[in-house]
Amino acid sequence: MAYGYYPGCSAHGTAKEYDISTRKVCVKLGIQLEDVADWNCCGASPAHATSEELSLALPLRNLALAEKQGLNSIMTTCSACYNRLKVAHETVKESPETLDRINDIVGEPYNKTLKVTHFVNFLSEEVGLEKLKEKVVKPLKDVKAACYYGCLLTRPPELVTIDADPENPTIMDGIVEALGAEAPDWSHKTECCGASLALSRTDIVVRLSGEILKAARFADADCIIVACPLCYANLDMRQSQIASRHGVDYSLPILFISELMGIALGVNYDELGIDKHMVSAANMLREKGLM
Amino acid sequence: MVESSQNDNIEILTYSEVEEVGGYIGNFEVKIRKKARLVDLEKCTGCGTCYQKCPVKVPSEFDMEMGMRKAIYVPFPQAVPNVPVIDKEHCRMFTKGKCSICQKLCQADAIDYEQEDEIIEDKFGAIVVATGYDLFDASVYGEYGGGRFKDVISGLQLERLISPSGPTGGHIIRPSDGKEPKNVVFIQCVGSRDVEKGRPYCSNVCCMYTAKHAVLLKEHLPEVQTNIFYMDIRSPGKNYEQFVQRTMEQFGALYIRGRVSKIYQRGDKLIVKGADTLAACQVEVEADMVVLATGITARHDSKEVATKLGIPYDEFGFFTELHPKLAPIETVTSGVFLTGACQAPKDIPDTVASASGAASKVAALFSSDRMSMAPLVSTIDTSVCSMCKACMEVCPYGAIQEEEITLRDGTKKKQLTVLESVCHGCGACVSTCKSSCIMLRGMTDEQIFDELMAVAQ
Amino acid sequence: MEESNWEPKVIGFLCHWCSYAGADLSGSARLEYPHNIRIIRIPCSGRVDPMFILRALQNGVDGVLVSGCHPGDCHYQSGNFHARRKFAVINRLLKYVGIEPERVQFSWVAASEGPKMAQVIKEFVEGVRKVGPNRLFKDEKKDGE
Amino acid sequence: MIYQLNANVRNFGETISELSGVDISTCYQCGKCTAGCPVVMEMSHTPNQIMRLIQLGLKDEVLSSPTPWLCASCETCTTRCPKEVDIAKIMDTLRILALKEGYKRKEPNVVAFNKIFLDSIKNNGRLQETKLAMAFNFKTLQFFKDMMLGQKLFMKGKISFSGDAISGVDAVKAIFERSKGFLDKGER
Amino acid sequence: MENRLKEEAGKLLKEGKVDYIVGYGKGTVNLRTSPLITNKEEDLEGLVINPFIANNLSRYPVELKGRVGIVVKGCDSRSLTSLMQDKKVKREDLIIFGIPCEGVVDLKKLAGQIGAEIDRVTDAEKEGENLTLQVDGSKKTIPFRDVIFDKCYGCEHPTPLEYDVLLGSEVTPNLDIEKSLEKIKALDDMDTPERWDYWKEQFSKCIRCYGCRNVCPACFCERCFVDVNMPQWVATYATWQDNLTFQLIRTLHVAGRCSDCGECERACPVGIPLRSLQRKMVEEVKDLFGHEVGIDKDAPPVFSHYEATDPDEFMK
Amino acid sequence: MSRIGVFICHCGVNISSVVDVEKLAEELAHEDGVAFSTEYKYMCSDPGQRIIKDAMEEHDLDGVVVASCSPRLHERTFQLCVEGAGLNRYKMEMANIREQCSWVHKDKEFATEKARDLIKMAVAKVRKNQPFDQLSIPVFKKALVIGGGIAGMQASIDIANAGHKVTLVERTPTIGGRMAQLDKTFPTLDCSA
């Protein structure tokens, strides 16, 4: 049976490779993805900073569409999209009045039947670490991959968290370890990169992202694994700005979890879109004998 | 401790648990399970050979797992009674089926692996509940490492480090590398005043024990800097406030008003991210050790104890007194009294005071041979009873009994009767009797009906 | 009473050891709840005879609340367990004969649960208000003729 | 600074509580929100100060503070608050209220970004990152911002100038029309 | 069967093993049978067993002093067991003759089928799946299952569970639960006020003859709560309000004791569908506590004990 | 016909600020079976109890209803009060018009109406109250102390010193409890043993 897939806006732009590699990996795992037809933007942070109703209505339209399409789950790779979809789903599940109100705004009824998941907990729950291990053809030996979760995958914990301990999530670490890599315990797993201020207050983002890179370097990581286009955008695309502002060039490759998986599962390097990154991972991969 | 062990009127049953409580004030019938110690209390001389030679090491509960004990052990050197106990869970005789080193070495022949639990039945006139408290388990604070950082310890763990009889012999060192800490952070209200963690109440003792820790730490390590994150300093006891002030003035503790949001490890240091709300800024401390002032919570098994004793408890599991102001020691079950932190977080002076209070309640109860009791019990109208005995079956006290009477014409008749002193007046029998032939004095059907009719119309 | 200014009249049978104390606690904490309830103190929820409930309804009371100690916490060890059996059956029977389920409510409220007591009363009175005045046992015609 | 408290001191707090559904009086000023906030050093008022100012009913002070606009919505504060106060939600509420009441923007870029972002969704159904960045730079008169980055992205094939619109644009537009709170009176 | 019963019963009386025999005799009205309670051997000739033995005799041993030999059908035997649980009769005081029962003819249903002819039936017998009747000298057959009591369709234990002598061989249940619960289902499907109006109307008919209570084997109280006057729970006279209250409380009292023998409804002279109340409670008690009436004579009555895991979801 | 006295307490202003006690006292005097009815600032005080006792004598009351706080608080007080005036203690009932009325309701009219009902209920009940003698039961003079921490030890010592037998039950192998784990105790920094 097909799983509903919501790519999100960034998958069509700055995080194209996330989308590409996700689809490849799913093919490898024998998972059929079905895109939610005619999906719209989840509204991200500007929506809830502007109107509560808007921030619920935009994601709810997607959920309603998916439901209409006959899907019973919806999976997304973007943490921000996941956060918005999940919050909207949980909010209307709690309050029938809100559901009625937002349904009126959306114009498509949502019946609360969907299971909303993020790629990461989709992997660990629906696929399972054991199955993942079986599928590994190229174990990522000697790779120290620091898993970065960011805010939106873990907060607010009562609504969205994908892990039992929102302060020290390990779900991605488990996946990374299943691939054969080492996932070090490090301090900035859930620290904020400032995503929502990416364009408006780039200075803040550069500072916060710099601290994350610093912590990862401190943990001796070879790369940082992300599961969100926004985290990626800040950590990868702004690395040169960070270097000039902080005076330290970390040159730390930032990889999407799907890309790392792709490598381990034997997807051709070129098909994963890793070369689209600002900070090249080629050296690191070559060093570890993965390329 | 010693005083209570030497008093002739006191019988101490250690390693024992109350199994069942029956009866009522003045006449409780209690079953006590005396767990198998596997060491004969009478024979043991307390020489200590057994635990010196025992090959199994287990983290010591008494030392808050900061040190080790053996599978046969005395929790601490001054224990009363000073007789070891065998921990079946870890002892090789029980895990592997062989060893018996202690038995072989024991001169007094006190080791008995066959010993079994013993049930003691006894009668008591009053019960004092002094079951104490548990410390809040700080591992639910993921932001403080959730127990992952070795150098983030609880207050009681620090107590063991400071104690001369503790695992380090009173030498204060970091658990991770054994180095002396230079910069120590204390965080208060861990598991107290925290709605999110389900503990909205104040634990009463942490402000003061943290101040004490700061003082003791400074006394042991004159170079140390203590930083205390607090929300409010609660020091309403006698001489308490002066003590806190001395902690700041003479012992150089830095009090920072604000909570800590996150602790993370960087190298061998702990980075503590807190706030100083007075300065309206974030504070970052590079600490060697963090001490969490964990709060007091009800014992994990307090609800079972409460059920055994028939006393209520609050939403946190603390036992509820009869009235918060006017009867703070009594419970709804007459003859059962509360003392200490099983009732609410209490410090030592409060605990001692409440213990003496409970004792005086008991002494007052014992001052005469008989006591009067409310007569509001059930009575049976035997002339209309159909002897289905449903009332007997629902009575939790066995207060309804069958008796045989001789009628005037000499014939015998069986009928039911209520034992007045055994009946508690719950009325379960009354509502069970389909033909309304049982009446509860003071709360008859008619009275309740009249009350109802007084409003219905 | 006029329909327009009708106020529900509900009776609460509250166990002395828990719910009654809980209601006292609501009082000490000044937690407001609807004035419509009249509380009758009983020693234990096990004391409640189904007759009380039916007679109350028959005499025009709009709702009956019965509240005792949480299962396992009965001051008399097992009264509330016995009561619960009875209540379960009463509940089903009343529903079956067509008495609005909102009119009869059973609850567990401990002595420490002042806020819960207030909340239970509030929700209960609201429920009764929603179903309206108790006309169940009202006669269209006067009896006799 | 001196503030004067009058009998209406609680009005503002009650308004905020009502709008956000978060009880403002719950905050007991422990400062844990401030302690964990990633952007607190940019803020003129720390989060706990904002809470305090709301409690004190200092509406102007709060609504003209840049703090809500600097909030990154990372929800660290909400997650760790021992009193379960949803501070992030309050920040949202403050932003909406400030917009509605036309308070002077202390962080105009943030406001502009949000507006352009939402306009993009409103008109296309999805976000077009490139157009967003360009429109934003244009609006905020930072024509050369991230120019180098843009070039690189273009090279990597991540920038496209063609539209990515959906067929249900009208439905999305209708959502915008019907949603409450989407008011911007302009600056006061 | 009849002969064996007469023989065994005669032996019991003769040997003094019982003081009374309680069985069925021929009634004085066409087709009906009537309880035959006797301590005289010569009366035993009158004992009959046929498809018209409607009465539940289990109530009699409660009143009779001494040891009793009693004839019971499946449902009656469960009433009897329930009375043992309630300590109203002792097993050792009883010699139980069990009748494996394929159903009892409801004379009202039969009258509905053949009308006034019922008065002229001279002989009736169950032959296979049919009831064969002799009316005015001619033979008439009616499907047996069309004229038996509603309760019989739902009878899970047609063979008595507790007996000393089984008259005949065990009968396997022939269940048609749906048919048995037809009326209850119809009531369940009504909305709340409709149901109330229904019962209100039914109980306006009640004349408070207490037929339902007095024939009920589960109603064994020395004094019924209606006769209590401090407080006066229920008015002694018949208004529909008090009639309904009376019956509701009676229903609660017999809940967990009622074996769905249907005697209350059969006795009611004004045709109140009492079984729709009682049988409903049989279902509810089973659903709530997994309790089936009259299965285990050593088990405590359902309301004299409890389980910690009893249903709790209806409690707030 | 019973002769019941109704005594309504203001409890300072705890009750009287919400419930119109004067009106109630006036109205309830006309209630069936009520022979006397009055209100007073603090019924539980000495003068308050005096009012009850005097009224009992003057009006030959055979039942007393005190409308004040929760019976969980003062039932015994008033039981002893009426007993002191020669009436069996079980001929007294309380109407809880503070905890369950004035403290939880704001609307004066409704609260007064409710208080009236509560008092009427108590009057209805007390009419059927019967006098009972107290039961007398023996007391077994031995105490059980559960828990061997500081609280349990202190209680045991105090009871033992009063001359009674005590059994102290401790779950762990040693007495001492938490306190034995402490090094020194504030504010005196004594050792804890």
Added chain:
Amino acid sequence: MGYKKIKKDQLKTLFNELSKDCSLFVPSGSKGYVGFDPWDGNSADFTEWYGNTTIPPKALFFPPVEAMLRFRKGEAGYEIEELLPNGRPQIVFGVRPCDARALKITDILFSDTYRDPYYLKRRENATIVGLACNEPCDTCFCTSLDISPGESQDVDLLCTDIGDELLMEAVSDKGEDLLSKMSGLSDASGEEESKAKQLGESAKEKITRQIDTSGLLDKMRSSFENREYWEDVSRKCMSCGICTYVCPTCHCFDICDENNKKDGKRVRNWDSCKFPLFTRMPMENPRHEKWRRIRQRYHHKFEYFQMNFEAIACTGCGRCIRECPVNVDVTEIIGGIQAL
């Protein structure tokens, strides 16, 4: 005035007319049992199916529950309001001869030294229209008690079903009066008259159940002390009140006051000698044992009533036999006494 007749399909019109100025009761089975119910404007087909009612017509004059008076506590003691029947004329249509006789019997009782205003007021205002029995039930034994299923002097007007028509004969002045008010009647022929007589005769013959009343008074007296007999016949009785409540002559009642301090009412309701609490005294019940209660009922009907009022309080309607759940049969019991 002679015999009149009416087509059965005209009955509905007739009933509609009659019910304009008075309360008309006819047999009806709409409630699940047969009783005299107010004319509902619809079903006049009772002649086709109706043997006899379950609840006898006594319920119309002596209702199961009747509020006698209401009292209220006023300034000067209790104010009393008597609740007498409203006096509206009643017609009861379709009363069988046995029940008509039963009313005569209860008339004796209620108009003895104490004249019961409630009963009598209703009786005075009522016209009884009888209906002869063509098809008696197998429980009937009226012929043993001097009642004939085909004729009656106890009604005001007697109808006989002669096929498509009802034959009517006025028996009393009231009946005469009523007959004169009826429209749609036509004169009956002599043939029809004799057909009616013939039907009556054949009905009489159909009744086989009987009791022997000859010398019964003495037999009853002598059976009083025969405990064994009464114990034997009472053993299966369940002590319910069905036989007494469906009996057309049983007339025992209980009076109770229902009050709630300020006001209330006095209510009279049916009672039954079968109930253990019947006429219970403060300390003791005169008839605690079942056999004493059974004995009471039959002695009352066949002995005491006869002694006091020279009539047997039984009309052979057979209701008690038909409705008894355990088939206690009065003819069997009386037969047993005769055989003692």
